Amino acid sequence: xARLAIDSSxxxxxxxxxxxxxxxxxxxxxxxxxxxxxxxxEKIHNAKDKRFRSIRIDQGYRGIVLTPEQGDLYLLxxxxxxxxxxxWAERHKVSVNSTAGVVEIIDVVGVKEATARNTASGGPDxxxxxxxxxxxxxxxIDEQTLAFARSVTDQLEVEKARRTLGEAQYDVLIGLAMGMxxxxxxxxxxxxxxxxTDDMVAATERTSRRLVLVTGPDExxxxxxxxxxxxRVYLHPSQLRVAHARYSGAARVSGGPGTGKTxxxxxxxxxxxxxxxxEGAVLLTTFTKTLAASLDDGLRALVSEPDLLxxxxxxHIDQVAHQIVARKHGRLSVLNQAExxxxxxxxxxxxxxxxxxxxxxxxxxxxxxxxxxxxxxxRRKGRGVxxxxxxxxxxxxxxxxxxxxxxxxxxxxxxTICVEATRLLTEADRQPYEHVIVDEAQDLSPWQWRxxxxxxxxxxxDLFIAGDTHQRIYDNRVSLRQVxxxxxxxxxxxxxxxxxxxxxxxxxxxxxxxxxxxxxNEDLESLTGCRxxxxxxxxxxxxxxxRQDELAxxxxxxxxxLDDGVEPEQVGIAMRxxxxxxxxxxxxxxxxxxxxxxxSQAAHEGKVLVGxxxxxxxxxFRCMVVTGVSDNSVPAPSAVTPESVDKAAHALxxxxxxxxxxxxxxxxxxxxxxxxxxxxxxxxxVS
Ligand SMILES: Nc1ncnc2c1ncn2[C@@H]1O[C@H](COP(=O)(O)OP(=O)(O)OP(=O)(O)O)[C@@H](O)[C@H]1O
Numbered sequence: 001x002a003r004l005a006i007d008s009s010x011x012x013x014x015x016x017x018x019x020x021x022x023x024x025x026x027x028x029x030x031x032x033x034x035x036x037x038x039x040x041x042e043k044i045h046n047a048k049d050k051r052f053r054s055i056r057i058d059q060g061y062r063g064i065v066l067t068p069e070q071g072d073l074y075l076l077x078x079x080x081x082x083x084x085x086x087x088w089a090e091r092h093k094v095s096v097n098s099t100a101g102v103v104e105i106i107d108v109v110g111v112k113e114a115t116a117r118n119t120a121s122g123g124p125d126x127x128x129x130x131x132x133x134x135x136x137x138x139x140x141i142d143e144q145t146l147a148f149a150r151s152v153t154d155q156l157e158v159e160k161a162r163r164t165l166g167e168a169q170y171d172v173l174i175g176l177a178m179g180m181x182x183x184x185x186x187x188x189x190x191x192x193x194x195x196x197t198d199d200m201v202a203a204t205e206r207t208s209r210r211l212v213l214v215t216g217p218d219e220x221x222x223x224x225x226x227x228x229x230x231x232r233v234y235l236h237p238s239q240l241r242v243a244h245a246r247y248s249g250a251a252r253v254s255g256g257p258g259t260g261k262t263x264x265x266x267x268x269x270x271x272x273x274x275x276x277x278x279e280g281a282v283l284l285t286t287f288t289k290t291l292a293a294s295l296d297d298g299l300r301a302l303v304s305e306p307d308l309l310x311x312x313x314x315x316h317i318d319q320v321a322h323q324i325v326a327r328k329h330g331r332l333s334v335l336n337q338a339e340x341x342x343x344x345x346x347x348x349x350x351x352x353x354x355x356x357x358x359x360x361x362x363x364x365x366x367x368x369x370x371x372x373x374x375x376x377x378x379r380r381k382g383r384g385v386x387x388x389x390x391x392x393x394x395x396x397x398x399x400x401x402x403x404x405x406x407x408x409x410x411x412x413x414x415x416t417i418c419v420e421a422t423r424l425l426t427e428a429d430r431q432p433y434e435h436v437i438v439d440e441a442q443d444l445s446p447w448q449w450r451x452x453x454x455x456x457x458x459x460x461x462d463l464f465i466a467g468d469t470h471q472r473i474y475d476n477r478v479s480l481r482q483v484x485x486x487x488x489x490x491x492x493x494x495x496x497x498x499x500x501x502x503x504x505x506x507x508x509x510x511x512x513x514x515x516x517x518x519x520x521n522e523d524l525e526s527l528t529g530c531r532x533x534x535x536x537x538x539x540x541x542x543x544x545x546x547r548q549d550e551l552a553x554x555x556x557x558x559x560x561x562l563d564d565g566v567e568p569e570q571v572g573i574a575m576r577x578x579x580x581x582x583x584x585x586x587x588x589x590x591x592x593x594x595x596x597x598x599x600s601q602a603a604h605e606g607k608v609l610v611g612x613x614x615x616x617x618x619x620x621f622r623c624m625v626v627t628g629v630s631d632n633s634v635p636a637p638s639a640v641t642p643e644s645v646d647k648a649a650h651a652l653x654x655x656x657x658x659x660x661x662x663x664x665x666x667x668x669x670x671x672x673x674x675x676x677x678x679x680x681x682x683x684x685x686v687s
Pocket of ligand 1: 236239255256257258259260261262263264468471497498499617618619620666
């Protein structure tokens with residue numbers, strides 16, 4: 001049976017075709033998959049590549065297909081209106097790169113034009129004079145691109161020609177333009193085995209970033225119905241640049257929700273794994289077990305080669321620290337919350353245990369304080385009551401009693417483990433990792449940052465940090481510089497949102513309007529320019545007189561989505577507190593809708609997923625309900641310091657509550673419903 005591969009750029013274009021044409025395209029493909037009966041592949045007279053044929057989609061549309069000279073693999077490269085499709089065929093050719101072994105789709109007319117432009121405008125100094133023709137050919141540069149390379153005078157000219165050059169050849173030229181040596185470029189791009197440029201099947205398999213191999217009609221429909229899974233094969237150039245760049249030190253990628261930061265982190269992990277090729281050399285990490293598990297799933301979706309997977313250690317930070325400390329001290333016994341409270345109670349009768357625990361984390365550990373003198377001089381912004389010097393002495397005694405108690409009994413907290421791991425690493429002569437990639441970096445604590453700084457030697461590409469401070473849902477505010485991480489000049493902000501419709505994104509961004517949110521680098525972060533190109537319905541806001549009415553409405557809406565064909569696990573329901581989760585799950589179950597709490601161990605497949613707003617971090621759903629957004633639940637009263645106690649702490653708590661709501665709402669891809677009973681939350685816009 002004939003096999004079909006599709007250029008991923010077409011998959012995006014498919015979404016923009018009108019539904020009639022989409023249907024025709026699918027019919028044509030189904031015929032094609034069924035063996036090709038009834039498909040007419042027509043020769044194109046002026047095509048740049050003699051293997052190109054056109055397929056009739058409907059009266060106005062044509063597809064351009066590369067037919068095989070040997071074998072059974074067809075490549076669908078383009079579907080467009082008749083004239084545009086033919087014009088495309090007159091400009092492009094397909095070849096297998098002799099060094100990288102991948103399929104390249106080259107705009108040969110465009111390359112010629114770019115060469116002529118450069119030659120006409122360029123000065124006498126050519127950018128690649130230091131690289132010989134023979135070296136360029138060895139790197140897989142073909143004759144036409146060689147002429148282009150000889151015309152180039154600066155990096156910008158290479159960047160401008162990105163869409164016209166073959167992808168692998170572009171990578172070579174941009175690498176050289178950025179100062180890599182030909183040997184370094186070779187190591188990045190070359191296949192280890194010799195390339196057979198006639199073997200289209202092997203080349204297509206190697207081009208998984210761009211070409212999607214479809215083996216049957218079901219899989220084809222699957223690809224069409226899940227354009228979101230496309231990130232595996234296609235990255236936007238702005239994402240790819242960040243994922244594949246060489247940085248002289250720590251680098252950071254930020255960007256609003258759904259801009260692909262996690263996707264970039266995963267691609268970066270694969271890229272570095274390919275480069276280092278040493279088991280466990282790359283750490284891909286984040287701050288919770290659940291998020292680390294989803295990074296692991298993502299990496300496995302992206303990387304199929306077992307030896308590459310082995311290069312990447314995917315674990316959450318506390319787990320990594322735990323292992324380092326356990327290696328030195330043996331099995332670690334970690335306090336649970338009740339045990340910690342009991343120890344604080346024992347350590348001092350002068351203060352509440354909650355106060356002491358918070359002071360320890362937010363002042364002592366956060367600032368890395370180790371002496372009373374340092375504590376006497378420490379800033380305590382946002383910590384409520386002022387403490388005189390004498391009062392600090394009393395508090396310090398409590399810390400000492402608490403810490404020595406831990407030491408004496410050989411017990412730990414996650415924080416003391418992290419601090420000890422950092423100490424051990426500072427004393428060690430070798431760090432365990434060559435590269436560290438951190439996702440959801442906005443929620444790491446200062447002691448976790450110090451640990452990460454210590455886990456990898458400082459140098460090129462040491463730390464890669466992905467995060468969005470608008471989505472900070474815990475109280476960790478960190479200045480990267482103060483924890484020894486300098487990303488100056490190596491920060492990129494992604495702007496295109498691939499998850500959420502423009503309507504949901506704009507409304508959600510409104511929740512944070514006027515908030516001054518730091519960028520972890522002693523400046524302010526901004527969502528300006530964050531956009532989505534996909535349009536849909538406005539978010540729906542509904543208030544009710546009773547909780548019963550609210551639940552009934554939510555249940556009916558979920559039923560409606562399911563009736564419309566949305567899979568149950570593509571519906572998420574978020575709320576601020578944990579308590580109402582059971583109530584929502586039961587209400588759905590009573591109406592025959594399978595549902596599960598995200599926190600439960602039960603299988604989640606085939607169920608509507610219900611959880612706290614915090615738990616929604618890292619997830620996404622086609623349809624999202626954010627429920628219980630009343631004035632007495634959002635912001636959560638117990639999580640906000642009263643203004644009368646500490647104005648600064650109150651403002652920060654309120655900001656965090658807004659961010660938590662923002663995170664929940666931006667999990668929605670297509671539909672967002674926000675509900676409340678009684679008076680709506682003051683965090684919601686008035687209308
Ligand atoms: N280049 C791309 N092409 C197609 N889909 C993409 C691309 N980049 C990201 N996506 C999709 O967009 C969605 C959001 O991506 P991702 O989770 O990486 O964003 P994020 O910036 O980490 O989000 P958040 O900060 O909100 O958690 C995912 O479904 C992902 O598959």
